Amino acid sequence: MRWFKSSYSEASANACVEVAVQAPHLIAIRDSKDPGLPHTTVTRAAWAQFAQALRRGALTR
Template sequence: MDHERAHWFKSSYSGANTTECVEAAHLRHAAAVRDAKAPDGPVLTFSNASWTDFLTAVRHQQFDK
């Protein structure tokens, strides 16, 4: 997968704080995530199904204590 040509974006919740952000990109058959402070660093890649499951869990606050 070519992460270099991906359109990376930050969450609208990030605001001006870029010290604790991740960036995401939609790839053809996957989603990619990287540290905004280190765009040339490692990239985590998730299947579309896994990424959708993760986002659904976040929206339903399944990770909140």
């Protein structure tokens, strides 16, 4: 898999998320600080809903 740093991750921050296309309909997500740990896989639809919620500010603390 080819991993990409999330556009929401700051260049100098320690809290980075990486994503990769695992199959035509699946997205893999991992913590860039520890790439050796298992990754999480979600559907493209679930990833799109999550990204939309982030853009709307629906997932703030």
